[in-house]
Amino acid sequence: MNLAYTVSIAFRNLFRNARRSSITVLSVATGGIAVLMFGGFVANIFHSLETGLVMSGGHLQVFKQGYFHFGAGDPASYGIANYDEVMQTIKSDPQLGPMVTLATPQLTLFGVAGNFKEGVSRTFLGVGFIPSDRRKMAQWDRYDMHIPIRLSGMTDEQTDVGIVGYGLARVLHLCDALQVKDCPQPPKKAEQKAAVDTDIQALASAEAQTAAQQTQAGDHPKIDLLAATSQGAPNIVSLTVLKAQNQGFKEMDEVFVGMPLGLAQKLIYGRGTKQATSVVVQLNDTDQLYQAVDRLNQLFQEKGWGLEVRTFHDLTPFYDQATGMFRSIFAFLAVLMGAIVLFTVINTMSMVVMERTVEIGTLRALGLRRNAVRLLFIVEGALLGMVGATLGVISAIILSILVNASHLTWLPPNNVERIPLRVNVTANPDLILWTWILLVVIATLSAFFPANRAARLTVVNALHQV
């Protein structure tokens, strides 16, 4: 008996108990919708987390060997003196060059920040960077996430202007001067809310000029940053604080100082060689991460530079923890939905086989082989799966479009600003394909057991339905 005919019979059989078939199809579809919607949501979370990290810290950083484990407290010993050469090598390498959007130096340091007018001080974590490079890095939007860009307002020209975390501003009594909202000290600055909420994009273009005007106006507070130089002598620089910026999580917020690279170098290296503790590298495409890592390691080995590469996975363990957690939840949900589909189809097909026992006997008496009987019911289960899976995919796509169009937002963990809640179903053809295939496979497998029972019936018993 040819397959097309078997499929045609199985298809017609679906309509014999249309109500039961519909319920089965709907439960398969529901399983598909749940998996696709949650999968699409998770994919969106992964993309937004990744985009956030890549926008602010690149894909990877190049350190002096050992820095990652031992160098954090000792920027002097773990500095990269030839960071310009490293960056040039990266950008001009025929293999790496095309992958890289940007390579920029960074100097991380620790010290004491003081607002000595107020008589307060505390330890800080300072990051020295090149403001214009940061602005370029923040443009990265490989997945069209449209995450609001938060600009420091710093410029390359203003060599002593930086930013601090909200928490640090609070501790240093800078809330008033920096117009920090929700600062527990002075409960009167609510009217600034509107200014902060103004369209970020608009701010971005106007940012450079306004920043310049503001500093020149001289209404920004200054703090003093104190650290030990590479020679071990205490050193101090003055920083004009442009604004306070929320750093997401409290630990960081209370210690963070962002400053121009030059200022950080002045603080740590004094008149000695200017160094960086890392070179931050941003790639066009995260898929090329390990390709880039391999090439970098190869280059560094060839040059004998004693550098090591750390990816954003290493630098932000939270990313892997969060994605791992969501992956587990997704897997749990998928297994649960798979089980529901399995049992629904087994149940439906068992009833089908029971109801059609006499018919099975008739077909066998007419000369249909056991295998053909088995195939008939397996195909029927597979069809239930295909119709259900297709319905599920279509529904999920429609639902995801509705969700995305409804402009919901949510606040991801460790994030400062609410981001759009989106469900990337259409953007994940792999997810759609695999969900569809798995649903059909499960439905087909589920039909296998009842189909086997149908095939094993003896003709006489089937005909007389014993």
Place this chain on the structure above:
Amino acid sequence: MTQTIAEETVARLNGVDKIYRLGDVDVVGLKGVTLALRRQKFTVIVGPSGSGKTTLLNLLGCIDTPNLGTVEVCGQDIATLDDNQLSDFRAMKIGFIFQNFSLIPVLTAYENVEYPLLLTGVPAAERKERTLAMLNAVELGDKANHRPNQLSGGQRQRVAIARSLIKEPALVLADEPTANLDTRTGGAIIALMRRMQETQHTSFVFSSHDPQLMEWADDTVTIRDGEIIDMRRAA
């Protein structure tokens, strides 16, 4: 001598016992049955309910096996065939007509009749021609596209007759085909079967608990409590 018997006989049972095991109880279906069915004859098996008619037809139809003795259909000892071979054998050689019509509900009258030809791999054009001819022969040409549930009992049984005959089987088995029909329709069905048997030159075995039907038969086998108590040929 063996030659002539083989030619004349479409099926034979030799010392056949069929016992059904119901828990600890053995129920006798057939006991010591030896029987030869003549080719191209209309044989009626008569006996009261529970006498073993269905059991006998199941064995002849190669859908059941005896506990003792041999069953031979078209010269083939069916005990030597495995399940697939038996299926193919049935598909080629045996037509069934059931008491409850047993048409496939999702297939139209046309498709039900055509089905055995699909099983034996007859090419499409020939299939169509033979199916239409057979539907016309049972006077259902105008009902070709009706599903079984759109047909009356008599019409359904005519479809079943067409289905059993379309592959030109060596042996057609009809187990009380009129039991679910009123007397008039039943009579018409028997007349049709008899007519078809003659025009198609098929061997027909027909079972009934109604001794009146013996008048249609070439040969009559009377059965009671699993044993043959009488065999006779019409003049």
